[in-house]
Amino acid sequence: MALAPRNILVTKKKRTPNITESVIEFTTHIRSTYPSINIVFEPESARELHHQLPFPVYTYNQGPGTPQHLSDKTDLVCTLGGDGTLLRASSLFSHAASVPPVLSFAMGTIGFLGEFKFREYKRAFREVYMSGAPDTYSTLSDSLEGVPPRLPTSPEDPLDRPLSYADIRGKAMGSNRTARILLRNRLKVGVFGPDGTRIGGAQGDGDTYALNEVTLHRGSSPHLKIIDVYINNRFLTEAVADGMIISSPTGSTAYSLSSGGSIVHPLVPSLMLTPICPRSLSFRPLVLPSETPITLRLGEKNRGREVEVSIDGKTITEKLGTGMEVRIAGEEVRKSDLGWQGGVPSIVRGTMGKEDIAEDHWVGGLNALLKFNYPFGDQEP
Missing domain, CATH: 3.40.50.10330 (Probable inorganic polyphosphate/atp-NAD kinase; domain 1)
Known part of the structure; x- marks a missing residue:
């Protein structure tokens, strides 16, 4: 009852x-x-x-x-x-x-x-x-x-x-x-150092859950950022852009939409990978299954050595340095x-x-x- x-x-x-x-x-x-x-x-x-x-x-x-x-x-x-x-x-x-x-x-x-x-x-x-x-x-x-x-x-x-x-x-x-x-559905987010150690693990397993999106952005830096993108642990591309957005279906109508991403119904279990002002006309937003692990790593070629990371609009204290990475996947929902x-x-x-x-x-x-x-x-x- x-x-x-x-x-x-x-x-x-x-x-x-x-x-x-x-x-x-x-x-x-x-x-x-x-x-x-x-x-x-x-x-x-x-x-x-x-x-x-x-x-x-x-x-x-x-x-x-x-x-x-x-x-x-x-x-x-x-x-x-x-x-x-x-x-x-x-x-x-x-x-x-x-x-x-x-x-x-x-x-x-x-x-x-x-x-x-x-x-x-x-x-x-x-x-x-x-x-x-x-x-x-x-x-x-x-x-x-x-x-x-x-x-x-x-x-x-x-x-x-x-x-x-x-x-x-x-x-x-x-x-x-x-x-x-x-x-x-939420996103499960973890930040890791160049040696693979987790950063900011004071809360349980260290993962943070986001309802809308995770954003990597150049912030006040005048330089485009070079971000290596991995999907299912396989290298996809080296993105040169102002930043990257990983959004949930709920977040598909927020920052991702303003950056040209697809609108996705909240009942569709998925992740959206959307570039922010990429230096390419062929980098189109991607819609992936929710269980797909995505890794965004700050490349060694960057002129600016750090990138801002925000989760649901809140900038985290630790900026992403060269070689550091953010790992994102859809949160597991179970009975x-x-x-x-x-x-x-x-x-x-x-x-x-x-x-x-x-x-x-x-x-x-x-x-x-x-x-x-x-x-x-x-x-x-």
Whole structure:
């Protein structure tokens, strides 16, 4: 029997007053309607909001064990902002093997990854709450740090116990459940020195997981970079370019798209290899099977001796020097006794009834947000 989520991590777009107001409205509704739920914020947001909320809020200590710790303790992630907010939420689990389900509200500039409008938050959360959750949940004890709250004004849950879906009247289960999961595959990334030793291995096996892309770029250097590209451990080419992008299907509509890469549906298990401004007219973007290992090595011929490496838009501290390499492959997604392991489970709309067809967010996003095949000039009436 599935249990309702108890610990919800809420992430928001920073330094945006209207979204802060929406977060207050959203979390106040959650606590008043589902009083057994605990609200967790990122440390900066917790400091900003705890005096404005009439209930206890929690945060976490940032440190080496944070990703796995959050993964073990969080049942659901709610994001209020744009695609960058969702990427930041995903990056909190960039060293964890599993990610909690993500409910995203599009409140940013484009919001291609956001499934719901904020005005739908009551209905969206109710559908998620009643559609299913992991079989296990964690309570907030010493492992999450409480921020001193104002005194609560809403009553506590009189039962103070896990709420199973069998207890919920009007539950949505089986083929009629109204909230469904789109499992977005991630990239598994490792950085290695010229001698093959792993760099930055403090987190578990040292791999970092990326939802969108991994980018090698010349940065402020005026020189093109020479990057040796290997696929399946076989040499493919010596690329002379501003940089290279390895993207997931989710990331195919981001930097890769701006660089001429293909648009790939998130359900297609694949990797995209896209050059950035190559010194060649025949270096076209490649689409490869997701399990294909790709190695990008900084060649010895480079005039500039380093290249910047960024993962989901965040530049890593260690620049890539001559002879160093980045190894990328699709994350393994598998079924286990605890459910699906790997990927980012994004909550999307399901069927709303027998005669209704679920809205395809991806197709709608291509048309409405990316203006797919939009004609030049004025359209005829």
